[in-house]
Amino acid sequence: MDYSTLRRQITFMKKSFFDQGYLDEQFNQLEELQDESSPNFVEEVVALFLKDSPRLLTNIEHTIGKYPQDFHRLDSLVHQLKGSGSSIGAVRMKNECSVFKAHCNDKNLEGSLQRMKREHATLKQKLESYFQLLRQVAPREHAVNLRK
Amino acid sequence: MSTAMVSEPHVLAVDDSLVDRAVISRLLRSSKYRVTTVDSGKRALEVLSLDRSVHMIITDYCMPEMNGYELLKRVKESAELRGIPVVIMSSENSPARIRRCLEEGAEEFLIKPVRSSDLSRLCSRLY
Numbered sequence: 303m304d305y306s307t308l309r310r311q312i313t314f315m316k317k318s319f320f321d322q323g324y325l326d327e328q329f330n331q332l333e334e335l336q337d338e339s340s341p342n343f344v345e346e347v348v349a350l351f352l353k354d355s356p357r358l359l360t361n362i363e364h365t366i367g368k369y370p371q372d373f374h375r376l377d378s379l380v381h382q383l384k385g386s387g388s389s390i391g392a393v394r395m396k397n398e399c400s401v402f403k404a405h406c407n408d409k410n411l412e413g414s415l416q417r418m419k420r421e422h423a424t425l426k427q428k429l430e431s432y433f434q435l436l437r438q439v440a441p442r443e444h445a446v447n448l449r450k
Numbered sequence: 451m452s453t454a455m456v457s458e459p460h461v462l463a464v465d466d467s468l469v470d471r472a473v474i475s476r477l478l479r480s481s482k483y484r485v486t487t488v489d490s491g492k493r494a495l496e497v498l499s500l501d502r503s504v505h506m507i508i509t510d511y512c513m514p515e516m517n518g519y520e521l522l523k524r525v526k527e528s529a530e531l532r533g534i535p536v537v538i539m540s541s542e543n544s545p546a547r548i549r550r551c552l553e554e555g556a557e558e559f560l561i562k563p564v565r566s567s568d569l570s571r572l573c574s575r576l577y
Contacts, residue, residue: 340479
């Protein structure tokens with residue numbers, strides 16, 4: 303695929319993430335922090351999130367399974383997931399966490415957890431595709447920056 | 451041995467979230483701060499006891515064991531540390547929480563996610 307086609311695909315993909323509500327302005331704010339000293343900052347932070355969030359989801363699942371339920375711990379875990387999701391601009395993930403927190407005292411926590419896990423899996427797939435494309439244009443853009 | 455001039459303010463950033471530490475660190479570095487990050491209030495106090503070059507502390511509010519408010523209190527109760535400005539970050543926009551922190555001596559209370567503009571405003575006030 304040639305460079306301009308790749309660039310168009312990247313732009314379209316990112317726009318679709320915003321249009322479909324997966325990402326919000328915070329993602330743009332992170333991209334603005336990228337420069338020559340930190341050219342892959344967003345990918346690195348997203349990688350941190352995708353590495354850390356499965357641990358939180360697993361801990362949430364274990365905590366739901368315990369009796370009596372430890373709502374304080376559950377709330378704390380979901381708060382962490384919500385916070386780190388918000389920090390990378392993952393607004394739908396953040397909102398799923400808010401819904402979960404609001405229904406913490408309900409009986410169907412398992413259903414809420416499954417929705418969070420599905421949202422997480424979708425977000426992971428989309429962001430990984432996005433960064434895979436970005437990596438393909440990166441060498442050329444780095445060369446352009448060096449010539450400036 | 452000559453002493454090097456340190457022109458960049460040194461900020462200690464405290465957050466138990468790996469993601470948030472990376473973000474606040476990048477934000478601070480891009481605003482020309484020198485940054486040390488730690489993952490707890492306890493670690494922050496350890497660093498502060500060993501390193502007298504910290505010009506500002508920026509800490510998350512919600513942390514296990516010692517939250518940001520408790521860290522703020524410990525700093526303000528210390529004769530050696532009380533002069534260091536402390537900024538609290540929180541994802542919860544709670545007026546009671548904000549009031550409590552400001553009354554305890556916090557310099558500023560920032561709602562997460564923190565933006566570059568928040569830090570620029572802070573920098574222009576403090577330096």
